[in-house]
Amino acid sequence: MASEPAASSNSGSGFTSLLPSLQVLTQHPILSLLFLTFLTISTYALYNAYLHPLSSYPGPILWRSFRIPYVLATQRGILHTxxxxxxxxxxxxxxxxxxxxxxxxxxxxxxxYGNRGPTHLPFERxxxxxxxxxxxxxxxxxGWHEGDHARYRRGFAQAFSDRAVREQSAVVEAYVDTFMRxxxxRAGRGEVVDLERWITYLLFDLSGDLTYGESWRCLEKGAEHPWVAIASDFGKGLALIGSINAYPPIDKLLRYIIPKRILKRSMDHRKMSQVQASKRIYQRGEEERKDWVTPTKKYIEAKGDAWTEKEWGINLLVVAFAGSETTASALTAIVRMLLQNKDVLHRLTEEIRGKFKKEEDIGVKSTGDLEYLNACVDEGLRLCPPVxxxxxxxxxxxxxxxxxxxxxTFNQFSAYRQSYNFPSPNDYLPERFLPPSPTTTIPPANPTIFHPFQLGRHQCIGQKTAMLEMRLVLARLLWTFDIRLKDEEDVWDWGEQATYILWDKRALEVVLVRVDGGGGGGGGGGRQRGG
Known part of the structure; x- marks a missing residue:
C-alpha cells in the first residue's frame, strides 16, 4: 500500500517539474509561438509519414512528410534525377x-492517361x-478544363490531320533548305557551329510561320527574335509558378515573391503572342495557306464555334511553343547521342547515304521508311523525352x-531509365526498336510503356509533324556533312542537364565537314567541298 502514495507523489512531482517551463512559455510570447510552430510542424510531419492514407507507400521520409523537398528539387532543376x-x-x-x-x-x-471507357471516370488534370x-x-x-480542352482539340485536329500534314510538308522542307544553306x-568558312542554337532557330522559325503566318527570321539573321528569347525562360517560369500553386490558398500571396523579371517576361510573352495572333486571324487572302491556323479556323467557323481573340491568343502561344521547343530539344539530344556513339552514327549515316544519291531527293516523304533512322529517333526520345x-x-x-x-504522375524520364523497364537503360541502343533479329542480343523495347508523346485524350496533337521534322533534319545533316564534336572529350548524359519542366539545354558545338553523300560515314574526315 505504501507504493501507491509514492507513485502519486512521483506523478505530481513530474508535473510540478514542468511548471517552470510552462511559466517561461507564458511569459515569453515569441517562445510560445516558436514552440507551437514546432509542435504543429512535427505533428503534421508525423501524421503524413505514418498515419496518412498513403503512409504505406514507399518513399524518402522528408518527401513523404512535406512537399517542400519536391518544390526545392523543381526549382533547382534536379527533380528528374x-x-x-x-x-x-x-x-x-x-x-x-x-x-x-x-x-x-x-x-x-x-x-x-489512357481512355478508360464509359464505365470509368477519367483521371483529370x-x-x-x-x-x-x-x-x-x-x-x-x-489547361485543366476538360470541356474546353476537347473543344480546342477538335479545332486543331484539322491542322494536324494526315492530309494537312502532307500539305504542310513543302513549308517544312523550305525551312530545312534555309537551315542547311x-x-x-559556316562549314565553308571553317566555323565551329552550335547546333543547339541553329536547330532552335529552325524550329522556332518554322512554328512561327505555321502559327502566326510569318517567320521569326532567326535563321536569316543568325540571332534570336525577342519572342524566341523570352520563350527560353518559359519553362522556368512555369516551374516556379507551379511550385507556388502547390500551396493554396496562400499561393496568391506567394506570387509576390516571384522575381518581377520573370513575371514581366511572362506577361510580355503573352502580350506579344496576342498581337501576333490577332494579326494572323484577321489576315485576308490567306484562306488556303498551308499552316496550323487555316484548317482550324475553317472548321470552327463551319461548326459555329467562333473563338474569341483571347482564346486564339493563348492557344496559338501554346501551339507555337510546343511545336518548336520540344522538337528542338529532342532533335538536339538525338544529334548529341549520335555523336557520342560512333558505331550508331556510322550505321545511320550509311543507311542515309546508301538510299539517297542527290540531296534534293531527301524529303519528308522519302525519309519516312528509313528503319534505322526511325529507331534512332525513338531511342533518342526514350533517353531524352522533351517533356x-x-x-x-x-x-x-x-x-x-x-x-x-x-x-x-507517370514521369517518362524516370520510368525509361529503370532497368526493369529497359535493360541497359542509360545506353543509347537504337537496335531495341528494330524488329527482332538473330544477330542482336539487345532485348526489344516494351511498346506498352514507350509513349513519348503521351497517350489518351491529351496525347500530343502534333506528333506526326515532330517526327517528320526530326527525320528530315537528321537525314539532311548526315547526308551533307561528316560531323564531330568540337571537343571529343565533351561526352555526358543528357539527363545531367537541369530541367524546369523543359530542358535547360547546353550548347552543342560541332565541326562540320561537307561531303554531300560521300565521306567517311559521318564520324569526321571526308573531303571538304567548301560553302
Whole structure:
C-alpha cells in the first residue's frame, strides 16, 4: 500500500517539474509561438509519414512528410534525377509528396492517361498545377478544363490531320533548305557551329510561320527574335509558378515573391503572342495557306464555334511553343547521342547515304521508311523525352491508386531509365526498336510503356509533324556533312542537364565537314567541298 502514495507523489512531482517551463512559455510570447510552430510542424510531419492514407507507400521520409523537398528539387532543376534515383531504390511506385505518387509502370501509364471507357471516370488534370496566370485569361488546350480542352482539340485536329500534314510538308522542307544553306556557309568558312542554337532557330522559325503566318527570321539573321528569347525562360517560369500553386490558398500571396523579371517576361510573352495572333486571324487572302491556323479556323467557323481573340491568343502561344521547343530539344539530344556513339552514327549515316544519291531527293516523304533512322529517333526520345516531368492527374473517387483526390504522375524520364523497364537503360541502343533479329542480343523495347508523346485524350496533337521534322533534319545533316564534336572529350548524359519542366539545354558545338553523300560515314574526315 505504501507504493501507491509514492507513485502519486512521483506523478505530481513530474508535473510540478514542468511548471517552470510552462511559466517561461507564458511569459515569453515569441517562445510560445516558436514552440507551437514546432509542435504543429512535427505533428503534421508525423501524421503524413505514418498515419496518412498513403503512409504505406514507399518513399524518402522528408518527401513523404512535406512537399517542400519536391518544390526545392523543381526549382533547382534536379527533380528528374531525384525521381529516377527514387524509382531505382524504392521500385515502380514512390510517394514523392504527402498527397502524390509517382509511377513507372506501363499499367499505371495506361490507367492514368489512357481512355478508360464509359464505365470509368477519367483521371483529370490537377487544377493546382494548371492555374491560369490571370483570372480573365481563358482556358487553353493544355489547361485543366476538360470541356474546353476537347473543344480546342477538335479545332486543331484539322491542322494536324494526315492530309494537312502532307500539305504542310513543302513549308517544312523550305525551312530545312534555309537551315542547311546557313550551315553550309559556316562549314565553308571553317566555323565551329552550335547546333543547339541553329536547330532552335529552325524550329522556332518554322512554328512561327505555321502559327502566326510569318517567320521569326532567326535563321536569316543568325540571332534570336525577342519572342524566341523570352520563350527560353518559359519553362522556368512555369516551374516556379507551379511550385507556388502547390500551396493554396496562400499561393496568391506567394506570387509576390516571384522575381518581377520573370513575371514581366511572362506577361510580355503573352502580350506579344496576342498581337501576333490577332494579326494572323484577321489576315485576308490567306484562306488556303498551308499552316496550323487555316484548317482550324475553317472548321470552327463551319461548326459555329467562333473563338474569341483571347482564346486564339493563348492557344496559338501554346501551339507555337510546343511545336518548336520540344522538337528542338529532342532533335538536339538525338544529334548529341549520335555523336557520342560512333558505331550508331556510322550505321545511320550509311543507311542515309546508301538510299539517297542527290540531296534534293531527301524529303519528308522519302525519309519516312528509313528503319534505322526511325529507331534512332525513338531511342533518342526514350533517353531524352522533351517533356521531362509527368503531367499531374487526380485520382477520381473509386479510381484506386491511393484513393480519390490523390495526385498521380507517370514521369517518362524516370520510368525509361529503370532497368526493369529497359535493360541497359542509360545506353543509347537504337537496335531495341528494330524488329527482332538473330544477330542482336539487345532485348526489344516494351511498346506498352514507350509513349513519348503521351497517350489518351491529351496525347500530343502534333506528333506526326515532330517526327517528320526530326527525320528530315537528321537525314539532311548526315547526308551533307561528316560531323564531330568540337571537343571529343565533351561526352555526358543528357539527363545531367537541369530541367524546369523543359530542358535547360547546353550548347552543342560541332565541326562540320561537307561531303554531300560521300565521306567517311559521318564520324569526321571526308573531303571538304567548301560553302
Amino acid at each position: 531525384r525521381l529516377t534515383t527514387f524509382h531505382a531504390h524504392y521500385g515502380p511506385v514512390v510517394r514523392v509528396a504527402p498527397n502524390e505518387l509517382s509511377y513507372a509502370t506501363a499499367s499505371a501509364l495506361h490507367d492514368i 490537377n487544377r493546382t498545377s494548371f492555374k491560369k496566370m490571370t483570372p480573365d485569361e481563358p482556358n487553353s488546350i493544355v 546557313e550551315l553550309k556557309v 521531362v516531368i509527368g503531367i499531374p492527374r487526380v485520382v477520381p473517387k473509386g479510381g484506386g491508386y491511393g484513393g480519390g483526390g490523390t495526385y498521380v
